[in-house]
Amino acid sequence: MKIGLAAALLLAAVLFPLATGEGYFTHLAITMLIFSMLAASLNVLMGYTGLVSMAHGAFFGIGGYTSGILAVRHGVPFWLAVPAAAFMTAVIALAVGVPSFRTRGVYYIIVTVAFQIIASEIFDNWHTMTGGGLGLKGIPRPGGTLWQSKIGYYYLTLVVALTVHAALAGLIRSPIGLSLMAIRDNETKALAMGLSPIRYKIFAFVLAAAVAGVAGSVYVHYVEYAHPDFFNFFVSVDLFLAVMLGGAGTIAGPLFGVFVLEMLREVLHEFVAVRLLLFGILLVALIVFLPQGALRPLVSYARALVPPTRLTKG
């Protein structure tokens, strides 16, 4: 049944823009695809490695700005800017990640928060590079008329996102994924089994950051603009909430979380304070009542509603 569902979703994703064309829903779908990459990569950290990071928005931004600055100020084409963004983000993640793993628990989260704040301040103030509070304007779409349309860019994003999701899911199922989970569940035991927790943590951190960098790059080339607010602390919290909402440590959970949160964001886009108030309460409610996320309980609730015979057919 799972494979059937995945195939149906994939088919829907491929056919979707044919129905919505250049309209608003295609735009929404592109945004969701980009945020799904962010949530999935954060999930590798939170769900599978046991690292709570509040700096994913910063890596999203580092990717976005690297790519945007290269394209705007140096005329680097999109196809080179994306890997450059991934590389730059990975290098910075390596530089930050290695020392930060000396800390644990709350201290580790705080280091990520501090990094996020510093990154935001740099985005905001390095006027000659980032354009500061005015933002970086005129980031071009990739060359060729195909990518100028929303539909074209949608398929581009879809391919990138599917590649990322497939790669991350494959990684989770591989021996590396198992090692990450072993470290998450009991670091001392993993160490005793001969794994090097610090190496795996750094690997997961750098990988997640690089994916966020790619997402940032794809994002700024889509909206043709970069602004510090796209990548601030609240974006990090949003992503965190998306992963929590769907269920950290599951593959489908964060995707579900992104979908729900993005829909909420659209519905409440004129009421930012209401949305954030809601998100805050949701965060508390989730951690208190549903630390495993809302997707699994929802699914079992739905299953209980449907007579079992109909489920076995699908």
Added chain:
Amino acid sequence: MLQVLANGLVNGAVLALIAISLTIIFSILRVPHFGLGGVFVWGAFVAFVAAEHGVPFGLAVLAAAVAMALVGVLIERLAFRSLRAATEEAMFVSAIGVLIAMENAALLVGGGETRSVPVPESLRFVVSFGGLVYLPAMRVLICAVTALAFAALILFVRTTRTGKAMRAVAQDRVAARLLGIPIDRIASWTFAIGSGLAGLAGALVGAAFTFNFEMGSLSILKAFVVVVLGGLGSVAGALVGGLVLGVVDSLTLTYVTSEYKQLVAFGLLILVLVLRPTGLFGQRSARADATAS
């Protein structure tokens, strides 16, 4: 130069007050209560509304502290009580939720403008310190209140029965419980005192400077820098750390850069945590905790 130092000390006193409230709650209950940033904002707001409605200034500040103490008890019930056996990370997430919810609730109720709690005429004079340094009376008052709150807190924890129970809970929760100490009641007391202090800090800052609904997050993060500098769990450390960071901030702002002013504080935080993963004077090793559990 002296003036810059004095301004730094005032800012430091504010930071110290918030840091002390953060420290009390963390050292006794192991809750990293970042929601205090929201409490801080609401403290300023309550004092503002009260003073606008003709409540005398001192009473308005007191009302803010009391109201926030009650709110703190409520927050503990709703957001932290059932997480008592959970990890620090889980409690941190809950605290961030509280912070965001409270800040935005304030924004919804009060709007986005920057305000100031009205100060009576009698407090609007400038104090001269030997003609070298001049400070508005409100700022001197902040320093005095911080010193007073610090002294009162130490006295409370050292001499009262509740204070003794708090220390017992901080040392060993299980043993404390076995000896018949009501953990839930102690948790309520702890949150009441911590939140009351944060509310007091908010009201005073709102009166001496200005306040808006975005100041909570940054203040509480700064307070955490202080707590790390001073060593988690040490109230005296929070006081000293607050004053140091206030002065450092003020010096950076005047002599180094006004654009990257957070960079210094948070860069310092990362540096300290990386070099001393449990803070400058932290006694309990996080590493030992991780292996023990």
